[in-house]
Amino acid sequence: MKLEYLRLKNFRAFRDVEMKDIPRLAVLVGANGTGKSTLFQVFGFLRDAMRDNVHTALTRLGGSRGFAEVRSRDCAGDIEIELKFRQTEDSPRISYELHVAEENDRPVVTREVLKYRRGSKGQPWNFLNFSRGTGVAVTNEVDEVENEQDLRREEQTLKNQDILAIKGLAQFERFPAVVALGELIENWHVSDFHISKARPEPEFAHAEHLSTDGDNLALVIQFLFRKHRDVFDAILKKLSARIPGLAKVEAKTTEEGRVLLRFQDGSFQDPFLARHVSDGTIKMLAYLVLLHDPNPHPLLCIEEPENQLYPSLLAELAEEFRDYANRGGQVFVSTHSPDFLNATRLEDVFWLVKSAGYTAVQRAQDDPQIAACAKDGDLLGALWKEGLFPGADPRG
CATH class of the missing domain: 3.40.50 (Rossmann fold)
Structure with a gap:
């Protein structure tokens, strides 16, 4: 779609x-409260x-x-x-x-x-x-x-x-x-992912797609491991490359019928449960699961993916979003991160400006100054920080 x-x-x-x-990857920037x-x-x-x-x-x-x-x-x-x-x-x-x-x-x-x-x-x-x-x-x-x-x-x-x-x-x-x-x-x-909901051990159930708030993350990991091992292995490989020391992720069913999400650090013998793993690890795993869905959604909306993630990971994440879109879906992303914006293209970016209580939508490629700077090799995140997106800075 x-x-x-x-x-x-x-x-x-x-x-x-x-x-x-509208492009396949649409990236939205703007001050808080612009819409x-x-x-x-x-x-x-x-x-x-x-x-x-x-x-x-x-x-x-x-x-x-x-x-x-x-x-x-x-x-x-x-x-x-x-x-x-x-x-x-x-x-x-x-x-x-x-x-x-x-x-x-x-x-x-x-x-x-x-x-x-x-x-x-x-x-x-x-x-x-x-x-x-x-x-x-x-x-x-x-x-x-x-x-x-x-x-x-x-x-x-x-x-x-x-x-x-x-x-x-x-x-x-x-x-x-x-x-x-x-x-x-x-x-x-429309993602409304909450790390706190992805940590608990859910009761065993069948789940093929990540829920909007991520509360079934362990169940989807288990499904991918059993039914789509190649996808699971690809997710683990990418996650291990981005999280230092991570060697293994598994979803294990207990005798009580709950599914534990466990993370193995290569330096230790015993794995860590999801409730003891960093927010960034959980969030990156959730994004990879969402973006490698064997039956992908036609449209994804994701707010501020940069939260809890190390800045150097954002360029790779932006490319993951683009790959997902190029496979036939479409992705809308909002961000406040210059690092994420630096990984986008001129035609991807829109910015929102609020005046007299109502919002207007501008496009980066339609602004002559932004377009000229981007053509000369300037990164969009840097241009945004320099104030070249008119009306985007709440301080004026």
Whole structure:
């Protein structure tokens, strides 16, 4: 998957912004409070709305105030989200647009449209068009239609006006375009990793993917060791090269049915349990597990990966993110680290600037001075520290 375009209106600090030609690795910088986390919340909001409903997604994001808290302050109108992306490089471009309002103290989906565009020219075709719980959806396979008049449309009514049509119809195989989008959104991974949750010994269970907070790290390590030994060995090799003295990592099941994550230092006979290992070791292991998932997520969002990690490791980590993206996924990363930024490319970097309460998104390659300096060989982290990103420094 590759997200090419994102437009937000009335979504928290983003009163009206758009990001065009988004790269596979998108790196966000900006002062605290400019909206880097909020941008990731957009993806989490869509995933939660897909899994549950819009009301639940708004409550998780805005608490008891829900819609009123999520909509940009002192603004009227709907919350609007528009995405344009491709599942593969050769597949049609997909446009998904969602508008949410509040009526009688309840959220309502006032507009939900899914469009596919064949080729690089011409008008896109509507495969789904819903408003307030009713609308039409196309039952054709996307690849089997050559002319718009051949589309077979079917009217449908959803159970509630706060349910996404892509959720309500994704359970029916006769709406393949909707099913494809629904599966894509459900598999987005917005990381909220907590080292404290990765340390305890979980009860034995099956886990193939790292959870958003990392509480199943030991279970995923065990799965990789048993089912994907080559992946496990690659992770251990990279981890050992970055953590001095580390010789072995294993997940061991106790008689009580708990899974212990153990780390072997080559200088000692007895291994250390996860609760006695450094934060940086746990975090680097979690990132390697996430980035070497045998069935990778189409989209990753990771905040400030530099925390707890030694600065010299950040360039290698940035390349791990790039490799993941080049294998077909896409990665959004926020950072405050010049060392991490030094390992990025000009076309990767966006910076967020807040003015009068609302955030604008700028792109490094569009700034003549930054672009010229980068062309001359200057590293982006150094340029950022020198104050060449206008508005990025909170001190002005």
